[in-house]
Amino acid sequence: MRILVLGAGAIGGYYGLHLAEAGADVSFLVRDRRAAQLARDGLVVASRGQELRRPVRHVQAGRIEAPADLVLLTCKAYDLDGALDAIAPAVGPETIVLPLLNGLAHFDALDARFGAGRILGGACYIAVTLTPDGTIHHASPGDLILFGPRAAAAPWQVETLTTLFAATPITARSSTTILQDLWEKWCMLAAGAALTCLMRGTVGEIMATDAGPGIADALISECRAIADAHGHAPRPPSATQTHRMLTDPASRWAASMMRDIDAGLPRLEADAILGDLIRRGTAAGIAAPLLTAAHCNLQVYAARAANA
Numbered sequence: 483m484r485i486l487v488l489g490a491g492a493i494g495g496y497y498g499l500h501l502a503e504a505g506a507d508v509s510f511l512v513r514d515r516r517a518a519q520l521a522r523d524g525l526v527v528a529s530r531g532q533e534l535r536r537p538v539r540h541v542q543a544g545r546i547e548a549p550a551d552l553v554l555l556t557c558k559a560y561d562l563d564g565a566l567d568a569i570a571p572a573v574g575p576e577t578i579v580l581p582l583l584n585g586l587a588h589f590d591a592l593d594a595r596f597g598a599g600r601i602l603g604g605a606c607y608i609a610v611t612l613t614p615d616g617t618i619h620h621a622s623p624g625d626l627i628l629f630g631p632r633a634a635a636a637p638w639q640v641e642t643l644t645t646l647f648a649a650t651p652i653t654a655r656s657s658t659t660i661l662q663d664l665w666e667k668w669c670m671l672a673a674g675a676a677l678t679c680l681m682r683g684t685v686g687e688i689m690a691t692d693a694g695p696g697i698a699d700a701l702i703s704e705c706r707a708i709a710d711a712h713g714h715a716p717r718p719p720s721a722t723q724t725h726r727m728l729t730d731p732a733s734r735w736a737a738s739m740m741r742d743i744d745a746g747l748p749r750l751e752a753d754a755i756l757g758d759l760i761r762r763g764t765a766a767g768i769a770a771p772l773l774t775a776a777h778c779n780l781q782v783y784a785a786r787a788a789n790a
């Protein structure tokens with residue numbers, strides 16, 4: 483199976499490297515700066531106390547010669563339009579696209595461009611960061627990836643990808659409930675990103691304040707109400723896990739959007755993760771005042787960064 487990974491960033495690089503290590507036919511579609519890094523150093527992942535480094539095949543936009551069987555789409559939400567232009571020559575009649583972005587906002591653009599039938603759903607539970615030197619740091623104990631068809635039967639690529647992941651150390655599962663999985667991940671992430679970005683701290687730091695635990699509960703409830711209104715209320719294991727994760731007094735976790743703020747990145751995925759959820763709430767008649775305050779806060783951050 484020919485796999486094209488759009489982006490050799492944190493997510494694309496981590497999963498793509500492990501697939502390549504396991505012998506899969508993987509190429510990375512990258513831009514100039516990353517192409518130079520890959521040519522010089524190979525793809526480098528620091529994970530579980532080990533450094534993995536290997537040369538990888540990479541290609542730049544305009545140089546794609548044949549369709550891929552599977553495209554892994556791993557850009558940030560704010561780069562989606564350019565990324566869709568870049569992968570278009572690799573999407574032939576039989577190609578399947580697996581986006582691994584957070585949230586659900588990307589599906590409208592993907593479905594309109596390539597047709598909903600060929601767009602899988604995918605969600606990752608992992609904390610990985612690409613540093614300026616090109617190394618991908620894996621900071622979470624786990625690396626779960628879920629993927630599956632959103633409506634129709636699974637195409638052959640799903641089974642092949644499952645087999646390929648089985649030859650890696652990654653925890654990977656094909657799912658028959660990927661839309662529900664995506665909503666559960668989104669609820670957890672939106673509540674966690676709103677909490678940690680609004681307060682600019684880790685969950686543990688926030689739990690040590692007077693109002694922190696109540697605000698965490700209220701954010702979880704806002705996300706749940708919106709998901710419920712769309713028929714996707716988090717199931718009990720996810721609800722329990724989210725509550726535990728976002729109220730743990732000993733936790734040093736903050737959402738990746740908060741890590742992006744700490745790193746001074748000028749662009750955030752606030753609209754895809756919070757704005758889109760708030761709009762879906764509004765459409766269903768559900769107010770989300772705390773999510774809205776967090777989104778406003780992040781819009782001010784982005785405006786300041788853009789004007790700096």
Ligand SMILES: NC(=O)C1=CN([C@@H]2O[C@H](COP(=O)(O)OP(=O)(O)OC[C@H]3O[C@@H](n4cnc5c(N)ncnc54)[C@H](OP(=O)(O)O)[C@@H]3O)[C@@H](O)[C@H]2O)C=CC1
Nearest residue numbers: 489491492493512513557561564565583584608609610612
């Ligand atoms: N990091 C994490 O722990 C997790 C991230 N996610 C989600 O995964 C998605 C990806 O995040 P992440 O991997 O962290 O982001 P990164 O910024 O680390 O990687 C994204 C990569 O996409 C590349 N890219 C964007 N547009 C193009 C293009 N047109 N052509 C080629 N390459 C392109 C960027 O390249 P360039 O270097 O040229 O800008 C960048 O290297 C996000 O939606 C995020 O929310 C989900 C779970 C966990």
Ligand SMILES: CC(C)(CO)C(=O)C(=O)O
Nearest residue numbers: 606607608609737738739
């Ligand atoms: C899985 C999780 C919550 C890991 O930090 C994430 O997706 C993020 O922070 O963006």
